Amino acid sequence: MTERIVIVGGGTGGSVLANDLADRLEPELDAGDVEVTLVNDGPEQVYKPVWLYVPFGQREPADGRRRLDELVDGAVDLRIDRVTDIDTEAKRLGLADGPSMSYDYLVVATGSTLEPEQIPGLAEGGHDYYSESGATELREELLSFTEGELVLSVIGTPHMCPAAPLEFVFMADDWFRQRGLREDVDITYTYPIQRVHGNPHIAEWAKPIMAERDINVETFFNAESVDPEAGAITSMEGTELDYDLLVTIPPHAGVDLIEEAGLGDDGWVDVDKHTLEAEAAENVYALGDTADTGVPNAGSVAHYQAGVVGQRLASEIRGRPPTATYDGKTLCFIETGMDAASFVEFDYETPPSPAPPSEKLHWSKLAYNESYWLTARGLL
Amino acid sequence: MTAIEPDETVDARGAACPGPLMDLIGAIRSADSGAVIRLLSDSEQSLTDVPEWAEEAGNELLEIEEHDDHTAFYVEKA
Secondary structure: OOEEEEEEOOOHHHHHHHHHHHHHOHHHHHHOOEEEEEEEOOOEEEOHHHHHHOOOOOOOHHHHEEEHHHHOOOOOEEEEOOEEEEEOOOOEEEEOOOOOEEOOEEEEOOOOEEOHHHOOOHHHHOEOOOOHHHHHHHHHHHHOOOOEEEEEEEOOOOOEOOOHHHHHHHHHHHHHHHOOOHHHEEEEEEOOOOOOOOOHHHHHHHHHHHHHOOEEEEOOOOEEEEEOOOOEEEEOOOOEEEOOEEEEEOOEEOOHHHHHOOOOOOOOEEEOOOOOEEOOOOOEEEOHHHEEOOOOEOHHHHHHHHHHHHHHHHHHHOOOOOOOOOOOOEEEEEEOOOOOEEEEEEOOOOOOOOOOOEHHHHHHHHHHHHHHHHHHOOOO | OOOOOOOEEEEOOOOOOOHHHHHHHHHHHHOOOOOEEEEEEOOOOHHHHHHHHHHHHOOEEEEEEEOOOOEEEEEEOO
């Protein structure tokens, strides 16, 4: 009997896992003992880290798109369709266009979505670089912005790429300085808790850099509403900030079908943080942003987790006890300007210790972003 | 045991900092004025995070209840 593994979501986690399984289970795939299906709601994969550079005119959104059928091994059954419901009892998925599909093993890798509508006025008054349209619209504003108050407000947590808000203000500071405009532009960074970053070690590293670069900081700032007419953002803590250009990290959520399937709240799947198995259902895994592990929502996390799930699934298929576990490994480059970056590596047990910023690390980040497509193909 | 009856309970046990505080902030955000939220956390950092934020935001921390493996915080939305 053929066993079917279905992966929902063709982002980093989904495509790395599909290619990992195509390689790892090649004999079983060839023999027809197993099928690997990847379902994605569009024909392309979007590599979101490119968006950080779009507002500064350095990258184009198209640089972050590739056709999935060019990224995923031919042994994988690629379906372009939208999953509309997950029935973990019957082990069945409903699809928007095609007939429903059964599975023996399910991997949910549906990622994050943005919900700016949670904050009144945000959709009208704020810009972001967490979506393709947001990044291109922000580019129009930023390229012509020569003076005034620039406010970067982190609203949603958890959010994709926890370093990106720091990167944006560091890059903006440097970018305006290089163009002789920094004296006319005030930059303010707001964060929901009492530090400038969720991770205390990264916060401790970033805070003095922000002070040195004249980046104003407002902590304990949880946006309550935005008044686009007045150009003001107000926090739940009662602070009001005037802005000429508002850039935010909007509230995030997972997709609704996860909560509807009883797999977790707000679209995040409750998992064992080591095995990545869903707590509420048998033979269901979650990957990347979707897996509620407490580690950052980052591509490197999805990449490492995909390797773990690939090994575990291969063990299951071969009737062996799965032993591979995820240790929380996260890698992250952090831009500290337009031509310098730091780097952190950490896991569940080892805290991050940011490397001294250098031009070499900046180029390493850009080089990795280019070679990312080899990761998606399962080669790097 | 406290006699306070919470309107909503947020179970953030198992979440690492700043998860529990952010879960509390999320619940307060959608609650009505006067509502009491009970936050369950086993993160030590919550013992400082939660009182600091409650004071900053003007919400009242009604009680902190110590249990064997977690702490319960009762916060009333201003």
